[in-house]
Amino acid sequence: MALRGVLRLGEVAIRVLDMDSARKHYVDHMGLIEVMADDSERKIYCKAWDEHDHHSIVLREADEAGLDYFAFKVFNDQVLVDLEARISAYGIEVSRIDAGVYPKSGRRIEFNLPSGHRMQLYAEKEQIGNTLGTRNPGVIPDEGVVRGLCINRLDHCLLGGPNIDESAKLFREVFDFDLSERIEDEESRDSLALFLSCSTKPHDIAFVIQPEPGRFHHVSFLLESPTDVIHAADMIGKHRIPVDVGPNRHGVTRGNTIYFFDPSGNRNEVFSGGYVHYPDTPTLTWDTSQMGPAQFSQDNIPRESFLTVVT
Numbered sequence: 001m002a003l004r005g006v007l008r009l010g011e012v013a014i015r016v017l018d019m020d021s022a023r024k025h026y027v028d029h030m031g032l033i034e035v036m037a038d039d040s041e042r043k044i045y046c047k048a049w050d051e052h053d054h055h056s057i058v059l060r061e062a063d064e065a066g067l068d069y070f071a072f073k074v075f076n077d078q079v080l081v082d083l084e085a086r087i088s089a090y091g092i093e094v095s096r097i098d099a100g101v102y103p104k105s106g107r108r109i110e111f112n113l114p115s116g117h118r119m120q121l122y123a124e125k126e127q128i129g130n131t132l133g134t135r136n137p138g139v140i141p142d143e144g145v146v147r148g149l150c151i152n153r154l155d156h157c158l159l160g161g162p163n164i165d166e167s168a169k170l171f172r173e174v175f176d177f178d179l180s181e182r183i184e185d186e187e188s189r190d191s192l193a194l195f196l197s198c199s200t201k202p203h204d205i206a207f208v209i210q211p212e213p214g215r216f217h218h219v220s221f222l223l224e225s226p227t228d229v230i231h232a233a234d235m236i237g238k239h240r241i242p243v244d245v246g247p248n249r250h251g252v253t254r255g256n257t258i259y260f261f262d263p264s265g266n267r268n269e270v271f272s273g274g275y276v277h278y279p280d281t282p283t284l285t286w287d288t289s290q291m292g293p294a295q296f297s298q299d300n301i302p303r304e305s306f307l308t309v310v311t
């Protein structure tokens, strides 16, 4: 697996109810960097410090919270050409979006997943760097660049909807992702949650079963260390950010985690760690007899909210 196909989750567009409080949360408290604002569209664009691309998070003020769309970056335009043909041959309608329609971005293709989510792929986005430069870059940016929860980068998102087996099949058969982990019902063996990787991370995207299509479970950001997770917990407490769970450690993926909510009710996660996944790593299966250890391995208490609270 040289990473020459789908590279990573590159953009998550989140609806928020009020931009002032969203900016306070994502920029002032979490420490994402606001790189651009579009007042007419009521959007702001943000990045984490150790990302080279122009932005990874788009916040849009709207009447309802949740996910507008998410986009994966692919290696080059030829991958985009190949994937468009493969998605169409698979039986999913694909539309094309010209370069520049999405700011700082090359052309995109867009389609809907069986779970009801709008997904895009793109190969080009303006790179503005991580402030360290690319020659003798050092390891730590100048004071003030790394702030708040000390987030290194956007990592993954977890989406809720029906037909999660079908969405996972598309990722495996068309996008060449691996199924790294699966939570199933102990009796029916039905899938409850599916974790998929296109890299050496335990997951780049995951799906959880939900009756309503297109739901947003969480967007997750990578921190450098478990020490930073504890620091983030202090900051979350200081700013009175509502916590869902944590600090704790997922059994699934083994990440040290905190789940919390933005002012619109969208769930966020910061985490560090997790094992290394390779394409020959066997799929790990959990079942509902071990929901506690699967979800939160430090107290083994399953949280009902994991399967019910989404935006």
Ligand code: M3P
Residues within 6 Å of the ligand: 158, 220, 250, 252, 253, 254, 255, 269, 271, 294, 295, 296, 306
């Ligand atoms: C993650 C992660 C559960 C697994 C969740 C996993 C709660 O969100 O980032 O590893 O079962």
Ligand code: FE
Residues within 6 Å of the ligand: 156, 158, 218, 220, 269
């Ligand atoms: Fe997560």
